[in-house]
Amino acid sequence: MSTVILFNKPFGVLSQFTPESDHAALDTFGFPPGVYAAGRLDHDSEGALLLTDNGKLIKKLLDPKFEHPRTYLAQVDGQITEEAVRKLARGVDIKGYHTKPCKAEIAEEPDWLWPRNPPVRFRANIPTSWVRLTLIEGKNRQVRHMTAAVGFPTLRLIRVQIGKIPLGNLKPGEWCVITDKVI
DSSP states (O other): OOOEEEEEEOTTBOSSSSOBTTBBOGGGSOOOTTOEESSOOOTTOEEEEEEESOHHHHHHHHOGGGOOOEEEEEEEESOOOHHHHHHHHHOOEETTEEOOOOEEEEEOOOTTOOOOSSOOOOOTTSOEEEEEEEESOOOTTHHHHHHHHTTOOEEEEEEEEETTEEOTTOOTTOEEEEOGGGO
16 A cells, blocks of 8 residues: 655745755655655645655656646736636646646635745735636646736645645645545
8 A cells, every 4th residue: 555645835845855945845844755746836836745655646646648637726916807717717828838728717815824934925006816726737837827828927826636635724834644545
């Protein structure tokens, strides 16, 4: 039986076990030996990250042909519009690539949200808003490129679900062992 861990990756932490460029890494969170990240979240993104010792599971989670869904909450610069959300849902052109259609909807700031350290910049004259996106592909910094392409740059990005596995009430830096049967 393989080990599968759901981790709430904090802002500023790399999705690898070796620190670099003054960024903390996964080596400081007490994971059992032999597990590796099944995917990535950039150091400036937060939320759900799976770790496992099962190489076949990692391949399945990362292989685009399985269209494994990942859900994100993005805080964006400005008041996002229904038209921008429709464009996101249809797919947008980023770096010479047209993204696959996705689920996109305007969202409220969640009441369970933890404060980020450092905080997202605040500008009194420019509001922020939230959008929920569920993607079945994972290009590098895709959500950030997508929201920027429709005129609403991402300020904060939190992955809240991987497949059927919600982040739940894990706080940043917390993790729990889950069964690979839920994936």
